[in-house]
Amino acid sequence: MIYFDNSATTSMAPEAMKTYTDVATKIMGNPSSLHQLGTVATRLLDASRRQISELLGVQPHEIYFTSGGTEGDNWVLKGVAFEKKPFGNHIIVSSVEHPAIKNAAEWLRTQGFDVDYAPVDAKGFVKVKELKALVRDETILVSCMAVNNEVGAIQPLKEIADFLEDKPTISFHVDAVQGLGKIAVEDFMLPRVDFVTLSAHKFHGPRGVGILVIKAGKRLTPLLHGGGQENNKRSTTENLPAIAATAKAMRLTLTDDSLKRKKVGKMKAVIYNALKAYDKVILFSEMEHFAPNILTFGIRGVRGEVVVHGFENHEIYISTTSACSSKKNATAGTLVAMNVPNKYATSAVRISLDHTNNMSEVEQFLTVFKILYSEFDKIAR
Template identity: 40%
Template sequence: MIYLDNSATTKPDPAVLESFQQTSGRFFANPSSLHPFGGESEKLLTKAKKQAADLLHVQDEEIVFTSGGTEGNNLAIKGIALEHQTRGNHIITTDVEHPSVDEALKGLEQLGFEITYLPVDENGVVSVSDVKNAIKDKTILISIMHVNNELGSIQPVQEIGEIAKEHPKLFFHVDNVQGFGKVPLKIAESGIDLCTLSGHKIHGLKGTGILYVKQGTALFPLFHGGNQEQNLRSGTENLAGAVSLVRALRLISERKCEGIEHMRGLQRQLRERLIEMEGVEINTPEDAAPHIMNVSVPGMKPEVIIHMLGVQEIYISTKSACSSKQSDESKILAACGHEKDRSVSALRISLAYDTTEEEIHVFMNALSETIDQLKTILE
């Protein structure tokens, strides 16, 4: 099997699975229970939070364990909107955000919030000056992703963070689900107030994640109940999930320098081969994150190519897994100004640290043969 759909999800690391199993078997008491057994679970949860904070170079109390990227994005966006609506109802974002951001904002529009959707250039990157010019007196939030999940485009979040610092009454949220472990970002030093991470994108488990909440940032919680996670996420904590997520964070942190360089080399090989393929258009910019390569094959249905590769146990995707079963057209490519024949025929190839050169070689040969076969059928 050749798995090249790592932006949708990654294979859990064996050490992460072991961590989850051991914690589930030994520390199954509720961390909120008053007895000593519950106290042991609470201590382990506190330790996991400290370790996560150390790995992310933030404060312990700034870590909120969540179920993943979608919950983190919703808590950040709706939490700010509902908590600070008395002093403003304007939010700034872009046309190329993940569905969990885009749909959350559309939901807020129904409640009367004003959302500014900024355009992007042909590479899928927003203009810093556009962000600056969009700020109003009633702006309470800027929400812009770090790395685009379809194209791999890197947004200028550090420059936007500097602008956000000049407006202390607004907050800056960054969806860093695709960026963590692939494109370095110093969360605490970049003017970011809220930052979303997801475990299953970094060889952790589905249902695990972190929302960084800068100290002093007030949020209206989505869940009410037992006031766990600093009153921001009520519900019995997923202790085994949190511990396994920290293991995933640590493993990624230990391998990221070598892993990023390795993926960048594979991405260069992909680009060199794809440029030579007739009828293939490369959508991912050259300065993109190292793990994503997005291409279009105008005139061919991407699901047919995916199926033909899948028969050979080679797995790629079309666009975000969260939107792949919706409209055929990629909203991201359309926002970049591409014609419809290109925006409806996109394929996403996404790498991991353990992807090999041999796998890329086999995949490229298979892709070339698949496209040639389809051309013969269509002629």
């Protein structure tokens, strides 16, 4: 089996799995309990929070644990909107955001908020000039992802941050779910960024746990009320085994991360250069200013799901656009925003690599691609 769908989810690192199992079986206390077992759990929770904060370059009290990227994104959009409603009702998000952002923004419209979408260019990069023009006195939030999940475009966060530097009343949120391990931490953990969303299963941690960085002094209306966990901002008993495993997975991911990115980039380059030689292949991702792990392409006249299943028959696993939309047969939202014609957008498939992949798998992929391309060529005529 060859797994090239790492942007959908990664395999859990064995070391992180061991941490999860050890904590789940040996530390049974609730961190909110006053007895000794609760104290042991609290110490581990604090240690995990501290380790993650050090890796991200923030303070422990700025780390909040969630159930994943979707919750974190929803919490920021809705939490900022209701916290700042007395001061403004205008939100700006990029036109290529994950559905967790877009759908939350559209729900906020029904609650009386105004939403504008910053456009992107033909390669999927946010047009900062047009984003700047959307800002007005009532603007309370700008949200932009770090790495696009569909084509891998690395967004111009520094340029946006520089523009917002003298606008302290506007909160700046970065969805970095696809960023950790794919770009340098400092490229999305910018000083001007107020909120950052992460999800553990994208960097070899467990599913169902995420991280939201809330910079000191920044306020969010809670989504969950109850026992007052997470500094009274997210009430629910902490998933301690998953949190401890997330801390381990993040440390492993960021160890020698630049070398891992180079390795992945070399594999992508081999596939990219090979696919360029085929007349009917359309490349939606590029090398420069794109994440090293994501390569999205299409074969003219062949729907993406046909290509996915063709590779699956050879036990090679890729996906159409994103995992959140692939089963719905939805056209890639990013490609639509890039003004890619529908007949080409519906052909899009995504390869997403990882440092656990290797060049022999790349060679096998290209061998199978050559076979499938010949078969598809006959069908598409």
